[in-house]
Amino acid sequence: MSDKPSVLFVCVHNAGRSQMAAGWLRHLAGDTVEVRSAGSAPADTVNPAAVEAMREVGIDITDQTPKLLEYATAESSDVIVTMGCADACPVFPGKRYEDWKLEDPAGKGVDAVRPIRDDIRTRVEKLLAELRPSA
Template identity: 80%
Template sequence: MNDKPTVLFVCVHNAGRSQMAAGWLRHLAGDRVEVRSAGSEPADQINPAAVQAMQEVGIDITGQTPTKLTWDAAEASDVIVTMGCGDACPVFPGKRYEDWKLDDPAGKGVDAVRPIRDEIRHRVEQLLTGL
């Protein structure tokens, strides 16, 4: 039996916000939390500006791949954090939900992504204290 909490970060493309959040949680929690991320309509690749912004703080997310949100991934998660996917993010009964209102880094340069990255870190730190 695994007693580690499992957190699933979900956004539309699973290429920016959810990948940065997953990177932060892996970095800050280590192996104390199981971390997943997914998208309702995954992109072909992670947003290069998100990759660069995370590299600037010493976190490498280049090995991650945008993944399609599945019922199984949601069902196996204790906490589901949605980020700007609105009605595209389905609701799964019996799960703890947080909906983070964050700017979408899609199509933005690294200068615009840095504040999003930093806001995500703050929220991940708060989430971690509540797990």
């Protein structure tokens, strides 16, 4: 892993969980980690409830758009965190993988998305501590 590790968050639509995780990591890590997110079947837009839940904690993800998971992006990432994309996520030997079991915020209101957002923050903080043990 380089001095600046890259983390790829992957979920099916790249509209909720992976966007919130990427938002948290960008917020908490600054420019010390390259943050990527993608989906196996990306939606047209980021989930409005996810956008609102993140806005409530001072993180703006309105400039993000769902992206298709590309082989090269996954191959060049140091850590791949999957969130329900199952077999659609490519597997590369020697990569660090984590599979986060998280409720899907699709179709839920902001009240239901807040606990998912907070769970993601806890997981991102733990991941960041592991990536930067001396920080």
